[in-house]
Amino acid sequence: MAGMILLEDVSRVFQVGETRVRALDRVNLEIGAGEFAAIMGPSGSGKSTLLNILGLLDRPSEGRYLLDGHDVTALDEGETARQRRERIGFVFQFFHLVPRLTAAGNVELPMMLAGLPVARRREQVARLLAEVGLSERADHLPGQLSGGQLQRVAIARAMCMGPGLLLADEPTGNLDRATGREVMALLRKLNDQGTTLVVITHDPEVGAQAPRRIVMEDGHIVSDQGP
Amino acid sequence: MRSRDALSLAWNTLAHQGRRTALIALAMAIGVAAVVVLTALGEGARRYVLDQFAGLGSNLVIVLPGRAETTGAAPGVLSGQTTRDLTLDDALAVSRLPGVARVAPLNVGSVQVSAGKLSREVVLLGSSDALLPVRNMRLGQGRFLPAGPLDRADPVCVLGDQLRRELFGNASPLGQWVRIGDRRMRVIGTLAPQGQQMGFNTDETVVVPVATAQQLFNTPSLFRILVEARGRSAVDGVKARIRDLLKARHDGEEDVTVITQDAVLATFDRILTALTLAVAGIAAISLAVAGVLIMNVMLVSVSQRRAEIGLLKALGAAAGHIRILFLTEAALIALLGGLAGLVLGLGASLALGQFYPDLDFTPPLWAVGVSLATALVFGLLFAWLPARRAAAVDPALSLSRR
Numbered sequence: 001m002a003g004m005i006l007l008e009d010v011s012r013v014f015q016v017g018e019t020r021v022r023a024l025d026r027v028n029l030e031i032g033a034g035e036f037a038a039i040m041g042p043s044g045s046g047k048s049t050l051l052n053i054l055g056l057l058d059r060p061s062e063g064r065y066l067l068d069g070h071d072v073t074a075l076d077e078g079e080t081a082r083q084r085r086e087r088i089g090f091v092f093q094f095f096h097l098v099p100r101l102t103a104a105g106n107v108e109l110p111m112m113l114a115g116l117p118v119a120r121r122r123e124q125v126a127r128l129l130a131e132v133g134l135s136e137r138a139d140h141l142p143g144q145l146s147g148g149q150l151q152r153v154a155i156a157r158a159m160c161m162g163p164g165l166l167l168a169d170e171p172t173g174n175l176d177r178a179t180g181r182e183v184m185a186l187l188r189k190l191n192d193q194g195t196t197l198v199v200i201t202h203d204p205e206v207g208a209q210a211p212r213r214i215v216m217e218d219g220h221i222v223s224d225q226g227p
Numbered sequence: 228m229r230s231r232d233a234l235s236l237a238w239n240t241l242a243h244q245g246r247r248t249a250l251i252a253l254a255m256a257i258g259v260a261a262v263v264v265l266t267a268l269g270e271g272a273r274r275y276v277l278d279q280f281a282g283l284g285s286n287l288v289i290v291l292p293g294r295a296e297t298t299g300a301a302p303g304v305l306s307g308q309t310t311r312d313l314t315l316d317d318a319l320a321v322s323r324l325p326g327v328a329r330v331a332p333l334n335v336g337s338v339q340v341s342a343g344k345l346s347r348e349v350v351l352l353g354s355s356d357a358l359l360p361v362r363n364m365r366l367g368q369g370r371f372l373p374a375g376p377l378d379r380a381d382p383v384c385v386l387g388d389q390l391r392r393e394l395f396g397n398a399s400p401l402g403q404w405v406r407i408g409d410r411r412m413r414v415i416g417t418l419a420p421q422g423q424q425m426g427f428n429t430d431e432t433v434v435v436p437v438a439t440a441q442q443l444f445n446t447p448s449l450f451r452i453l454v455e456a457r458g459r460s461a462v463d464g465v466k467a468r469i470r471d472l473l474k475a476r477h478d479g480e481e482d483v484t485v486i487t488q489d490a491v492l493a494t495f496d497r498i499l500t501a502l503t504l505a506v507a508g509i510a511a512i513s514l515a516v517a518g519v520l521i522m523n524v525m526l527v528s529v530s531q532r533r534a535e536i537g538l539l540k541a542l543g544a545a546a547g548h549i550r551i552l553f554l555t556e557a558a559l560i561a562l563l564g565g566l567a568g569l570v571l572g573l574g575a576s577l578a579l580g581q582f583y584p585d586l587d588f589t590p591p592l593w594a595v596g597v598s599l600a601t602a603l604v605f606g607l608l609f610a611w612l613p614a615r616r617a618a619a620v621d622p623a624l625s626l627s628r629r
Binding site (some may be wrong): 052084101106109112161 | 228229232236239240243307534535538539540541543544545546547548622623626627
């Protein structure tokens with residue numbers, strides 16, 4: 001598999017008062033296109049920092065990040081936003097849906113930001129909501145949906161621009177077991193269709209579904225078991 | 228992002244913060260309404276004063292005894308001392324100047340007028356037959372002062388409309404005798420009702436030949452000489468010729484003040500326009516206050532919506548997108564408030580017009596445009612800081628909080 005994600009000696013240092021905290025310490029990682037990797041580890045091990053860097057929400061303090069072969073370490077703000085918009089989808093533990101927008105409106109949001117024509121947006125929203133089994137709920141506000149439904153809307157939103165990379169931060173962390181399984185099945189289905197999937201999780205059951213499991217501790221990758 | 232989408236997202240946010248939006252819009256509305264009402268008042272006053280002046284006659288040149296420059300105060304009787312009086316001969320000389328259409332010498336004083344057992348104190352105008360056209364007066368019944376030499380003191384008078392009613396009721400006063408001061412005079416005509424003009428009520432006056440007035444007041448001098456030029460273009464020439472003529476007649480001393488109605492009008496116009504602009508400016512301060520309110524509320528909104536802003540960034544919004552969204556919200560509030568303010572202001576102006584029907588309180592079009600534009604500019608200006616702060620939100624940090 002070609003290297004979709006390539007991290008070379010990536011460190012992330014935070015200044016907390018007078019103390020410098022190395023959340024990531026010279027991390028090297030390669031994830032191929034179409035892979036499904038689970039990043040696991042205790043709280044404070046650097047999982048979220050790693051996900052933020054992979055998702056271009058944060059920049060490394062040191063090292064280099066190549067996404068699809070392009071160095072994205074030092075892109076300007078506008079170009080970084082464009083990369084996020086077009087290549088990366090996010091799924092969060094707390095769903096992060098805009099409470100004022102309907103399910104359809106939330107799914108449409110990234111396409112609005114991209115300036116896509118209305119007709120194409122509507123078509124894409126209908127298709128994605130059908131894929132996640134929520135066509136009937138298109139006009140519901142987030143407050144009228146269950147946790148599992150909220151996460152499915154969030155997944156539809158993450159996929160609306162057809163990103164090659166899907167990053168999920170504890171996607172089942174706020175759901176009951178059965179619903180969590182449904183959500184993971186949906187994510188695996190997307191992975192089967194070719195989307196690279198990186199999931200951060202505490203849940204061993206979720207981790208066990210991933211062909212590759214990366215374990216972090218104190219900002220280092222301590223184990224990388226995979227295909 | 229398309230502007231229509233930015234508008235729709237901003238509108239969605241505002242609609243879901245209904246009360247907050249309404250309160251800020253109300254502050255803007257009050258500011259805009261204040262600008263509209265105050266400029267309407269200023270403009271109403273300006274139009275009223277200018278109309279009153281215009282009603283006094285057209286192409287008018289007014290000669291007053293004394294010079295404003297020499298006394299440092301208003302000329303004529305107001306300044307107290309004058310070096311040389313204006314006389315009927317001066318008025319006659321002026322009437323012969325080229326470009327002069329009519330000359331109405333004027334004497335003014337207070338007299339007791341009585342008819343039968345009725346009597347009252349009124350203002351008496353001593354003038355000539357030219358006064359009627361020069362001052363745009365209208366005749367009610369009979370005829371006005373007879374044409375003829377200015378120094379002929381005919382014992383005749385023309386009564387103002389209210390004076391006629393008070394002295395004669397519904398009976399015709401024409402041909403009747405009245406006592407004015409210590410003289411008896413025959414009523415030859417009455418004036419049509421005209422009401423107040425520049426604070427002077429023509430309806431309560433009596434007009435007599437100027438020579439008669441001079442005898443009554445025992446004075447050879449005139450209060451003013453009203454001169455009507457042959458056209459607008461002749462006004463400046465007539466003004467200069469009058470000054471030269473009277474200087475020559477007064478032993479080379481420039482001891483009269485010659486003003487044109489246009490100059491007076493222009494001065495009043497300038498003063499009242501400045502006044503209107505000043506009150507509009509003061510009212511505009513309230514728009515700035517509303518702008519500060521927008522800034523405060525939006526700053527609170529930015530900190531409450533950090534997660535949402537972080538989400539938008541994660542979904543691919545650039546800092547520019549976030550700025551545009553917040554500025555669009557501010558612009559929409561300012562516009563909403565501005566439009567409500569216009570309705571409020573126009574309504575208040577209409578209501579004022581009901582209370583004072585003599586004045587036209589239609590706000591000027593520029594005030595409508597400027598107040599709306601100022602609301603928009605202040606809205607955007609004060610939203611700039613919150614919008615910048617929103618654009619700078621760190622997505623990783625804001626999304627890490629629940």
